[in-house]
Amino acid sequence: xxxxxxxxxxxxxxxxxxxxxxxxxxxxxxxxxxxxxxxxxxxxxxxxxxxxxxxxxxxxxxxxx
Numbered sequence: 871x872x873x874x875x876x877x878x879x880x881x882x883x884x885x886x887x888x889x890x891x892x893x894x895x896x897x898x899x900x901x902x903x904x905x906x907x908x909x910x911x912x913x914x915x916x917x918x919x920x921x922x923x924x925x926x927x928x929x930x931x932x933x934x935x
Contacts, residue, residue, distance in 0.1 A: 875917070877894060878921065891910040895913075
């Protein structure tokens, strides 16, 4: 969850994806830019989904147990 929040903050602040992926995932985007970009974009998409509707599923699931 912390990672997702940091990704959302970086995107909101206009941080370069290369810097974000290096800091948050410990990846060197110069060594494998395609993979690094994919990881960044996939996690950012998931973070956005979590804030828009995914949290409801987590709450609903936790109430069943």
